[in-house]
Amino acid sequence: MLPTILDLASLQSAYAAGLSPLDLVEQLIARRRAADDPAIFITQTPDDDLRAAARDLMARAPGPNSLPLWGIPFAVKDNIDVAGLPTTAACPAFAYRPEQDATVVARLTTAGALVIGKTNLDQFATGLNGTRSPHGAPRSVFDRNYVSGGSSSGSAVAVASGLASFALGTDTAGSGRVPAAFNNLVGIKPTPGLVPNVGVVPACRSVDVVTVFAATVGDGVAIRKVMEGYDAADPFSRKAVPASLPASGLRIGVLDGAEREFFGNKDVEGLYDAAIERARALGATIVPFDYAPFRQAAELLYNGPWVAERLAAVKEFLATNAGDFDPTVRTIIEGAKAYDAVAAFEGRYKLEALRQKTRQEWQKADILMLPTSPTTYTVEQMMADPIVKNGHFGRYTNFVNLLDCAAIAVPAGFDADGHLPAGVTLIGPAFSDDALAPLADAMHRTLNMGMGKDRAAVIPEVSHVPQADDRSVPIAVVGAHLTGMPLNYELTAGGGRLVKTCRTAGDYRLFVLPNTAPPKPGLVRQPGYQGKGLEVEVWALAPEAFGRFVQNIPGPLGIGKLVLDDGSSVSGFICEAYAVDGAHEITELGGWRHYMRMKTETEEKDRG
Incomplete structure (x- = not known):
């Protein structure tokens, strides 16, 4: 019998004990049929195709765990290509059937992973809440009245529900982090350019990042390492030079004064404060910093010329199929028409001026720890005020890719009623992805609030987290x-x-x-x-x-x-x-x- 949450260690132990990928597939097929959220997937890998993939894997690599991700099931956000399954970006009229996998998918399947389906999303990856899809709104695994977060909504719910070991999302404004917070998961948001975007429908091509939703930090890091690596076919791909962090006395920047905004949600504010104390207990030095220049940079993503990148991604389709767009998504993308080339350069100048101001704040701290989202809302509340309330979710996420940062989102606990979860995100300089992982893992483990919907689950002792900095x-x-x-x-x-x-x-x-x-x-x-x-x-x-x-x-x-x-x-x-x-x-x-x-x-x- 499979565990509720399909973390890598549990599955690999089960395989070592005699479970086969075909056995796993049969149990997953049954789980998919029993799932109570019909909005998770847009397209599921057909049952017989999933069985065939398991057989092919067993023929290609007969030994249990003989490949890094041997028999590990994963889901893919439906703006990332999987050969043989349609890519729709949650817009049926836009659908096409790719002949080859996206680079990241190809690397994962080569490592032995099995694609179980394409997941729902905010249309064209425009949103942070998960309600902007003609296929319905995936819900929080803890309360169906609440949003699951977006745009990578279905991916997060698939992992938190135990339908996949991990899932791919994309992150332009926070879409690989907010759904993790709302579903008690880890969200791995790589440095822009570390993971290739070939085969991904762009939102804002210059700042898009493929992300990982996982049960643990170790799982997410292991999966990211399979996906990462320079790809000359991606004009924004980069050869990484890993950044280190201090081995001891790590300084963590936290919100202070007027920049602490939780939109009235005292529970999330309390969980943020508790996370600060947990980091302090783990040996970190806590320092306040001025979030204002980061916030001002974040505002450029939707209230500046970067929204024109969203139009650039779909301009030809919008010209012929405007009626096929979600109304809110269409409003946002058509807002790009207010910006011209002059505005684009002016926006770039403003961003660089703000980057200089943030450098002053980085002198105070080695990494930042921020609320992943300052609050959450019901589906009804979000639908009644979709742009303003969606903006609340992005208050502490929108700047991260614009300012070329790495980030790992981890759970921070549940509200006073034990009802809804929240999260915090550790944010570091470019290519500090590995260096962030040990603290993120420790923050998750010491929380002791389970994984996904299983609050009693114990994080496995086996860890794929990179070792501490070599100087330690x-x-x-x-x-x-x-x-x-x-x-x-x-x-x-x-x-x-x-x-x-x-x-x-x-x-x-x-x-x-x-x-x-x-x-x-x-x-x-x-x-x-x-x-x-x-x-x-x-x-x-x-x-x-x-x-x-x-x-x-x-x-x-x-x-x-x-x-x-x-x-x-x-x-x-x-x-x-x-x-x-x-x-x-x-x-x-x-x-x-x-x-x-x-x-x-x-x-x-x-x-x-």
Whole structure:
């Protein structure tokens, strides 16, 4: 039986245990038929074609997980070409049937992924709310009265509903981020030019980006890495030079004063403040910054000459088929006729002047953390005031591509009633995509609010998140230094940053060390022992902080090389063997956290 949310680790484990892609396809076909939102897809891959794709994969790569995305199902926003399925951009009269896949789709299927269908969107990717489609409005997976976010609406709902492991969206103004926030997902928004746009119907060609909706940051990063890479056929494709971020003492810019606008939504404002505190607890330095020049840049996207790029994308079709457009989309695109070439240059000059002002703010912070959307609305509210309320969603997203930034949107929790989710977005300079991932992953994991519609889902310990910056020193902790444990402050006070949660190799054993305060475990390696591995956290410390930390470790504990379950090695806590003679062994519990939880429960029962 498949899990509710189809994260990569869960599916790859199921394949290793004997599930076949054909088995998966049959269960997905049943899920699609049972889905209660008829607006998710515009075109589904026919059942028999999906079965045939699974068989072809098994013939091409017979071994389970023999390709990076072997048998992983994904959905594609219907402004991205998939050979054999129509591309409509949510306008039936515009439809055409491509003969070849978009570059990103071709790279994903070559890696073993299976396309399950084309998803609904705000027509011609014009909107952030998901209601501008003749195929209906996909709804939030938590309340059908509420919008799902757009324009990549169907893609987000497909993942959050458990119909796909991941889905492709596009992002011009925030379409790869807002739907993630409204559906408790991760949204990976690459730096413009990192991922090719060949085979994508453009919205604003100069700033469009193909994005990934995923259950976890690690999944999204792994998928992005399959898609990325220079493509000479795309005039905006770039060869990336990865940007780094400080290994410790990361400065995060947050909203301050009059720039904190939530349109009356106190729940989202509270969740934003809670995310700030969570980042602080992870070792970040929180600094206020002036959002005004970023906001002014954001306003250019829809209230400036960049709207003319939307007209450039469809001008011939609009000239003959104006009546086939969604009325709101048509109003926006026809607004481009108010701009001429002079206005385009004036807009460019204004953007560059604002870019200079934002550089002053970037001197204060290494990255920014903003609300993904300051509020949300019901479908009825959005339809009653579609342009103004859609604009509210883009307040903190519209500038990101114009100013050449990378971004990762992560969940931030649910409102006071536990009803609707919100999110925050980490934003960094161009090509900081990998560097943003460790903090984004830690923010998601420490939230502990599940994945997609499954709020009880546990983020898998297996992570595809890139390692911390090479200038930092990774260290694995197993006991009292874990997140939430009494000595964790020794890591955060030294500027430490949580990189990932994972497990040791199977030949480690864990014991309770007697007479330690606070209680501590002893981790001992025993070659030949066949266990399931033990939970550890990998943290990153600056070299000088690492040195100070190690100096304070009391015997019989020390630092040695730990082998992790993926075969890699990392410095971490080990214990001298003599100290565990006669000690209570807790290996079977899987880690110190589980032991401490059981110990606390036992003590409470005894007191009761």
